Amino acid sequence: MASYFYISFMPLLLCVLFVIRASESGHSKVLTNVSCIGVEREALAKFKQGLTDPSRCLWSWTGEDCCKWQGVTCNEKTSHVSKLDLRNPYDGLEKCSLGGKIHIALNKLKHLKYLDLSFNNFSTQKIPKSLASLNKLEYLNLSHGGFYGDIPHQLSNLSKLQYLDLSSKWRVQSLKIENPQWLSRFSNLKYLDLSGTYGLDTKERLSPINMLSSLELLILSGCGLEDVPASLHVNFTSLKFLDLSYNSMNSSIPPWFQNFSNLEHLDLSNNDLQGIFPIAILENSSWLRFFDVSRNKLEGEFLKNLSIFCNLQVLSLCYNKFSGRISDIKDNACICGQSNLKIIDVSNNNFSGNLPSQFGNFKDLEFLDLSWNSISGPIPTSVGQLLSLRTLQLSSNKLSGNIPESIGQLSNLETMDIHGNQLDGVVNELHFASLTSLTMLYFSWNELVMNLSTSWVPPFQIQVVFMSSCKVGPKFPNWLRTQRTISTLDLSNASILDEVPYWLSGILFDIEELNLSGNMLKGNISHIIEKKMPSLTYVSLSGSNLTGSIPNSLCMSDFLFFLDLSKNQLSGSLPRCHIPNSLCHLKGLGALSLHENGLNGVIPKCLLRLDLEILDLSDNQFTSGIPLFGQPSQSFRMINLEKNYFIGDIPLQLCHLANLQLLSLAHNNISRGIPHCFNNFSQMWANSNFTPYGGFMLGDSIMAMIKGRNLEFTKTLLYLFSIDLSCNTLDGQIPKELTRLAQLQNLNLSQNKLIGKIPSDIGQLKYLESLDLSNNMLSGEIPPSISNLKFFSCLDLSFNNLSGPVPSGKHLSTVVDQSVFRGNDGLCGAPLLKVCSGDEHNNMDSHNSSEDESNEGDFVINWFYSRLGSGFAVALMGFCGILHINQSWRTTHFWIVDKIIEKLSNGRIIIMFWFMKAFEF
Ligand SMILES: *[C@@H]1O[C@H](CO)[C@@H](O)[C@H](O)[C@H]1NC(C)=O
Numbered sequence: 064m065a066s067y068f069y070i071s072f073m074p075l076l077l078c079v080l081f082v083i084r085a086s087e088s089g090h091s092k093v094l095t096n097v098s099c100i101g102v103e104r105e106a107l108a109k110f111k112q113g114l115t116d117p118s119r120c121l122w123s124w125t126g127e128d129c130c131k132w133q134g135v136t137c138n139e140k141t142s143h144v145s146k147l148d149l150r151n152p153y154d155g156l157e158k159c160s161l162g163g164k165i166h167i168a169l170n171k172l173k174h175l176k177y178l179d180l181s182f183n184n185f186s187t188q189k190i191p192k193s194l195a196s197l198n199k200l201e202y203l204n205l206s207h208g209g210f211y212g213d214i215p216h217q218l219s220n221l222s223k224l225q226y227l228d229l230s231s232k233w234r235v236q237s238l239k240i241e242n243p244q245w246l247s248r249f250s251n252l253k254y255l256d257l258s259g260t261y262g263l264d265t266k267e268r269l270s271p272i273n274m275l276s277s278l279e280l281l282i283l284s285g286c287g288l289e290d291v292p293a294s295l296h297v298n299f300t301s302l303k304f305l306d307l308s309y310n311s312m313n314s315s316i317p318p319w320f321q322n323f324s325n326l327e328h329l330d331l332s333n334n335d336l337q338g339i340f341p342i343a344i345l346e347n348s349s350w351l352r353f354f355d356v357s358r359n360k361l362e363g364e365f366l367k368n369l370s371i372f373c374n375l376q377v378l379s380l381c382y383n384k385f386s387g388r389i390s391d392i393k394d395n396a397c398i399c400g401q402s403n404l405k406i407i408d409v410s411n412n413n414f415s416g417n418l419p420s421q422f423g424n425f426k427d428l429e430f431l432d433l434s435w436n437s438i439s440g441p442i443p444t445s446v447g448q449l450l451s452l453r454t455l456q457l458s459s460n461k462l463s464g465n466i467p468e469s470i471g472q473l474s475n476l477e478t479m480d481i482h483g484n485q486l487d488g489v490v491n492e493l494h495f496a497s498l499t500s501l502t503m504l505y506f507s508w509n510e511l512v513m514n515l516s517t518s519w520v521p522p523f524q525i526q527v528v529f530m531s532s533c534k535v536g537p538k539f540p541n542w543l544r545t546q547r548t549i550s551t552l553d554l555s556n557a558s559i560l561d562e563v564p565y566w567l568s569g570i571l572f573d574i575e576e577l578n579l580s581g582n583m584l585k586g587n588i589s590h591i592i593e594k595k596m597p598s599l600t601y602v603s604l605s606g607s608n609l610t611g612s613i614p615n616s617l618c619m620s621d622f623l624f625f626l627d628l629s630k631n632q633l634s635g636s637l638p639r640c641h642i643p644n645s646l647c648h649l650k651g652l653g654a655l656s657l658h659e660n661g662l663n664g665v666i667p668k669c670l671l672r673l674d675l676e677i678l679d680l681s682d683n684q685f686t687s688g689i690p691l692f693g694q695p696s697q698s699f700r701m702i703n704l705e706k707n708y709f710i711g712d713i714p715l716q717l718c719h720l721a722n723l724q725l726l727s728l729a730h731n732n733i734s735r736g737i738p739h740c741f742n743n744f745s746q747m748w749a750n751s752n753f754t755p756y757g758g759f760m761l762g763d764s765i766m767a768m769i770k771g772r773n774l775e776f777t778k779t780l781l782y783l784f785s786i787d788l789s790c791n792t793l794d795g796q797i798p799k800e801l802t803r804l805a806q807l808q809n810l811n812l813s814q815n816k817l818i819g820k821i822p823s824d825i826g827q828l829k830y831l832e833s834l835d836l837s838n839n840m841l842s843g844e845i846p847p848s849i850s851n852l853k854f855f856s857c858l859d860l861s862f863n864n865l866s867g868p869v870p871s872g873k874h875l876s877t878v879v880d881q882s883v884f885r886g887n888d889g890l891c892g893a894p895l896l897k898v899c900s901g902d903e904h905n906n907m908d909s910h911n912s913s914e915d916e917s918n919e920g921d922f923v924i925n926w927f928y929s930r931l932g933s934g935f936a937v938a939l940m941g942f943c944g945i946l947h948i949n950q951s952w953r954t955t956h957f958w959i960v961d962k963i964i965e966k967l968s969n970g971r972i973i974i975m976f977w978f979m980k981a982f983e984f
Pocket residue numbers: 096098
């Protein structure tokens with residue numbers, strides 16, 4: 064609705080604005096009797112002709128008096144055009160974006176002092192050299208104008224220029240600076256913003272800029288700057304504002320930064336700066352108000368001398384390696400009397416110690432983020448004195464004790480995030496007494512006990528509630544019944560043992576993420592999901608003892624990508640969604656997990672066209688044939704139909720799913736052969752563009768699981784690349800095409816009726832960790848290439864008709880136990896007791912040479928499993944106990960993972976930290 068309004072009414076609104084503006088200026092100009100000079104009017108008219116103006120924003124440019132035209136201002140005395148402001152008021156939106164050519168006639172505006180063409184789309188041209196003849200210009204703003212190519216050095220003719228803005232932060236690196244010297248000639252320049260330009264490195268840029276002794280503001284953000292000169296005689300000491308963020312500077316911060324004694328704003332964030340941060344910069348800059356060095360690799364004990372923060376309003380140190388005990392603040396806390404700080408963000412560092420008991424001096428503090436440090440001890444009662452506070456982030460520290468009731472006085476508080484600490488004690492109504500502005504509440508993963516009376520009506524309308532693993536129950540929290548704006552509700556594992564309240568579905572209209580898993584919610588699922596939930600993306604209701612059938616209204620949640628209803632007592636058939644309100648249209652659905660229910664019926668045809676990423680229908684009672692996956696689909700990553708009663712053969716259409724990584728059809732009644740076309744799963748090929756961070760290919764689903772800490776579901780991701788067809792009645796041979804799937808980590812074909820030989824180049828599956836071919840009727844020799852498989856932790860070839868010598872050498876001989884081969888009477892050689900005739904063929908010599916030939920890539924690819932393995936795989940390892948787990952490569956991974964982290968791009972690192980911290984690896 065909102066966007067519809069925007070699109071259809073904005074042009075109108077725009078015009079209304081223009082009319083108002085135009086008539087205002089027109090009015091004033093009639094009074095002062097200004098009229099346009101003919102030459103300049105013609106020049107403007109020609110200029111307009113060169114432009115494209117699809118939104119007709121220059122509609123007022125008609126008539127004789129050009130001084131009345133929109134954006135044109137004339138000098139009251141001389142009538143000359145002095146100002147041309149054609150900035151697109153809709154910051155970069157297509158609407159009102161001018162384009163086309165800048166006509167040379169613009170030169171005729173000899174008295175122009177101010178030219179603003181920012182936020183337009185002159186994408187077909189360079190900055191015209193002719194602008195250089197407008198030598199009265201004091202202000203030139205071409206930022207986000209869409210210009211490209213070299214910046215003409217002739218611009219340096221504009222000797223009166225005070226403001227020069229050529230930035231383009233969004234279309235990065237479209238303007239190039241070739242020759243630096245022209246920059247030095249702007250002797251009156253105060254304001255220089257060259258963000259997003261490229262071509263020169265730090266040294267070459269800084270030497271001409273260093274000549275500009277009147278410069279007060281310098282922004283070189285996103286310029287790809289790398290080297291910082293180690294020494295520089297700083298000349299532009301009048302600088303007040305310096306922004307070098309989003310570059311690639313990876314040195315330490317050089318000492319000459321200390322010479323900017325007038326600095327008020329310093330932004331070095333999002334670089335790769337290293338080493339100890341020189342505190343003297345802060346000590347020497349008594350005017351500093353804004354200080355941001357976030358997202359670097361800086362170190363140092365920052366909190367030693369707190370007086371350096373006295374004048375600061377914004378302090379951002381997040382994502383660095385700063386350390387020090389926060390408790391040391393205590394003695395110094397009052398050193399500046401009243402602090403001016405509005406924003407403190409020191410999250411993701413190594414700060415330790417307790418929170419200071421004095422918060423009273425921070426009367427202006429609006430944003431406090433201390434999350435992801437190692438801060439311990441209690442939350443002090445004085446936190447209630449932070450009366451301006453809107454955001455309080457203390458998550459993922461080691462805070463303990465109970466939450467002081469004084470926190471309930473923070474009437475401006477919007478976000479309270481204390482998740483992932485060791486807080487305990489009872490939370491009652493006093494904790495929320497005056498929190499009228501609260502919209503986001505993160506209490507998850509503490510030992511908190513919620514004790515809110517059933518008649519309590521909260522003073523807030525909340526959007527986000529995270530109380531996972533807090534003791535919320537045994538009753539369903541009744542205070543939620545008055546809430547109307549909830550978008551995220553996570554009450555998973557919250558000890559609720561209650562009927563689903565009748566009002567629940569009524570408060571979930573705007574819900575996006577819903578996680579009530581791990582509770583005992585008696586009642587019908589339709590009390591939760593009843594009506595259309597248009598914004599729903601993520602639902603986990605697993606293990607909640609719900610009854611009823613899957614509600615049809617889910618068909619209308621167009622953005623759903625994760626649906627986990629496993630381990631309930633659901634019954635009936637899957638919803639038959641009819642086009643257009645169809646499950647088939649849930650394009651984004653990434654995970655569907657319905658196992659351990661009592662669902663029955665056939666899988667509706669419609670489901671077959673689902674654009675799922677993950678389909679998990681395991682542990683149910685479906686009795687039909689395997690669904691035909693009619694359309695080639697790029698989205699499927701995982702299909703799990705385990706433990707049902709599916710019959711028939713494996714449909715060839717399955718092979719259309721080129722991105723499939725995990726396929727399990729185990730424990731069904733599937734018969735006939737394994738299709739040869741499984742080699743179509745190109746995501747599993749050796750040369751697939753698979754990156755080591757495989758987990759993230761599952762993208763949003765993984766993120767959702769992390770957010771919801773959906774450990775149950777994550778277990779199914781034990782392997783990233785897996786085919787499990789065990790416990791069926793498959794016959795025929797193992798297709799040799801399977802060996803093309805070089806990324807495969809798990810292949811389980813056990814308990815079928817497979818015949819023939821094991822494919823001779825099975826050794827091409829070089830990342831295989833588990834291979835189970837037991838209980839078939841395979842014959843022939845074990846191919847020697849099997850000994851190339853160096854990540855093995857589980858191998859079972861028992862109960863077949865295999866014969867000949869057991870291959871020896873390399874990894875196999877170190878890990879194999881004879882039970883791997885039992886039930887194959889024809890096999891001989893170590894580790895079996897039966898000696899082969901002609902035993903001298905066994906070559907044990909390669910044993911020690913091969914230990915470390917595995918390259919880093921091998922380790923990289925398996926990091927995910929090794930990490931997961933330590934947490935989840937233990938139980939599963941149990942049934943493959945036939946083999947000794949090869950520990951050596953696993954342990955190696957633990958140190959190699961650190962190296963990998965350094966290789967990852969920034970975004971990925973964050974996700975990975977998220978992941979590792981979330982699962983406490
Ligand atoms: C402006 O003033 C001049 C003389 O002062 C007069 O001749 C002319 O008509 C005026 N113009 C307008 C548009 O009022």
